[in-house]
Amino acid sequence: MAKRSGKSPTQRSLQFGRDAGYTCEIVERWNPHVRRRQDLLGFADLLFVGNGAIVAVQTTSGGDVSKRIAKIEACENARTWLANGGKIEVHGWRKVGPRGKRKTWQIRRVFVTLCGVSGAIVTEEANNV
Secondary structure, eight states: OOOOOSOOHHHHHHHHHHHTTOEEEEOOEEETTTTEEEOBTTTBSEEEEETTEEEEEEEEEGGGHHHHHHHHHTOHHHHHHHHTTOEEEEEEEEEEOOTTSOOEEEEEEEEEEEOTTTOOEEEEEOOOO
16 A cells, blocks of 8 residues: 655644644544544534634545535534534645646635524635645
8 A cells, every 4th residue: 555645634724723723632532432533513623713713623535625624514503503602614735736737735615604584504615825
Protein backbone atom coordinates (compact mmCIF):
# COMPACT_ATOMS: atom_id res chain seq x y z
CA MET A 1 0.00 0.00 0.00
CA ALA A 2 1.37 3.41 -0.97
CA LYS A 3 2.11 5.90 1.77
CA ARG A 4 -0.31 8.82 1.81
CA SER A 5 1.37 12.17 1.67
CA GLY A 6 0.11 15.63 2.52
CA LYS A 7 -2.43 16.93 4.95
CA SER A 8 -5.78 15.35 5.76
CA PRO A 9 -9.01 17.29 5.15
CA THR A 10 -9.20 17.79 8.93
CA GLN A 11 -5.75 19.41 9.01
CA ARG A 12 -6.61 21.60 6.02
CA SER A 13 -9.83 22.83 7.71
CA LEU A 14 -7.96 23.49 10.96
CA GLN A 15 -5.51 25.70 9.07
CA PHE A 16 -8.37 27.40 7.21
CA GLY A 17 -10.11 28.20 10.52
CA ARG A 18 -6.97 29.50 12.19
CA ASP A 19 -6.18 31.67 9.18
CA ALA A 20 -9.73 33.09 9.44
CA GLY A 21 -9.12 34.08 13.09
CA TYR A 22 -10.92 31.25 14.89
CA THR A 23 -9.72 29.22 17.85
CA CYS A 24 -10.02 25.67 16.54
CA GLU A 25 -10.16 22.23 18.10
CA ILE A 26 -10.62 18.68 16.82
CA VAL A 27 -13.72 17.22 18.49
CA GLU A 28 -13.91 13.93 16.59
CA ARG A 29 -12.54 11.10 18.73
CA TRP A 30 -11.36 7.54 18.21
CA ASN A 31 -13.48 5.01 20.11
CA PRO A 32 -11.32 1.91 20.61
CA HIS A 33 -14.27 -0.20 21.82
CA VAL A 34 -16.07 -0.02 18.48
CA ARG A 35 -12.91 0.73 16.47
CA ARG A 36 -14.20 3.81 14.71
CA ARG A 37 -14.15 7.59 14.82
CA GLN A 38 -17.08 9.32 16.48
CA ASP A 39 -18.09 12.89 15.78
CA LEU A 40 -19.11 15.37 18.45
CA LEU A 41 -22.92 15.16 18.76
CA GLY A 42 -22.90 12.81 15.78
CA PHE A 43 -22.01 15.42 13.14
CA ALA A 44 -18.95 17.59 13.98
CA ASP A 45 -15.26 16.92 13.34
CA LEU A 46 -14.02 20.38 14.37
CA LEU A 47 -15.17 23.30 16.48
CA PHE A 48 -14.34 26.89 15.50
CA VAL A 49 -14.84 29.57 18.15
CA GLY A 50 -14.43 33.27 17.44
CA ASN A 51 -15.55 36.09 15.19
CA GLY A 52 -18.81 36.19 17.16
CA ALA A 53 -19.73 32.58 16.37
CA ILE A 54 -19.39 28.96 17.41
CA VAL A 55 -19.15 26.81 14.28
CA ALA A 56 -19.31 23.01 14.12
CA VAL A 57 -17.42 21.81 11.05
CA GLN A 58 -17.77 18.50 9.20
CA THR A 59 -14.75 18.07 6.90
CA THR A 60 -14.29 15.62 4.04
CA SER A 61 -12.88 15.08 0.58
CA GLY A 62 -14.51 17.05 -2.23
CA GLY A 63 -16.59 14.17 -3.55
CA ASP A 64 -18.27 13.33 -0.23
CA VAL A 65 -19.85 16.69 0.64
CA SER A 66 -23.38 15.56 -0.25
CA LYS A 67 -23.01 12.47 2.00
CA ARG A 68 -21.97 14.66 4.92
CA ILE A 69 -24.91 17.01 4.35
CA ALA A 70 -27.28 14.02 4.35
CA LYS A 71 -25.69 12.83 7.61
CA ILE A 72 -26.30 16.24 9.19
CA GLU A 73 -29.90 16.39 7.91
CA ALA A 74 -30.59 13.03 9.58
CA CYS A 75 -29.07 14.07 12.91
CA GLU A 76 -31.47 15.47 15.51
CA ASN A 77 -28.53 16.91 17.47
CA ALA A 78 -27.69 19.08 14.44
CA ARG A 79 -31.17 20.60 14.57
CA THR A 80 -30.77 21.28 18.29
CA TRP A 81 -27.35 22.87 17.66
CA LEU A 82 -28.76 25.17 14.97
CA ALA A 83 -31.91 26.03 16.95
CA ASN A 84 -29.74 27.22 19.84
CA GLY A 85 -27.57 29.60 17.83
CA GLY A 86 -24.76 27.29 16.69
CA LYS A 87 -23.58 27.30 13.10
CA ILE A 88 -22.63 24.34 10.92
CA GLU A 89 -20.32 24.25 7.90
CA VAL A 90 -19.27 21.37 5.67
CA HIS A 91 -15.78 21.67 4.18
CA GLY A 92 -14.96 19.61 1.09
CA TRP A 93 -11.33 19.60 -0.08
CA ARG A 94 -10.18 18.79 -3.61
CA LYS A 95 -7.31 19.53 -5.94
CA VAL A 96 -8.27 21.73 -8.88
CA GLY A 97 -6.49 23.51 -11.68
CA PRO A 98 -6.05 23.68 -15.44
CA ARG A 99 -5.14 20.54 -17.32
CA GLY A 100 -1.40 20.06 -17.48
CA LYS A 101 -0.76 22.69 -14.80
CA ARG A 102 -0.05 22.46 -11.09
CA LYS A 103 -3.17 21.60 -9.08
CA THR A 104 -3.92 23.39 -5.82
CA TRP A 105 -6.14 22.42 -2.90
CA GLN A 106 -9.44 24.30 -2.88
CA ILE A 107 -12.19 24.31 -0.29
CA ARG A 108 -15.88 23.95 -1.00
CA ARG A 109 -17.77 25.49 1.92
CA VAL A 110 -21.42 24.71 2.48
CA PHE A 111 -23.34 26.53 5.21
CA VAL A 112 -26.04 24.47 6.91
CA THR A 113 -28.91 26.41 8.48
CA LEU A 114 -32.34 25.82 9.93
CA CYS A 115 -35.35 27.29 8.13
CA GLY A 116 -37.29 29.25 10.74
CA VAL A 117 -40.71 28.59 9.22
CA SER A 118 -40.62 24.86 8.48
CA GLY A 119 -37.75 23.75 10.73
CA ALA A 120 -36.11 22.08 7.74
CA ILE A 121 -32.35 22.04 7.34
CA VAL A 122 -31.22 24.05 4.31
CA THR A 123 -27.80 24.47 2.72
CA GLU A 124 -26.07 27.34 0.93
CA GLU A 125 -22.79 27.28 -0.96
CA ALA A 126 -20.19 29.87 0.01
CA ASN A 127 -19.24 31.84 -3.08
CA ASN A 128 -16.57 34.09 -1.62
CA VAL A 129 -13.73 31.62 -1.15
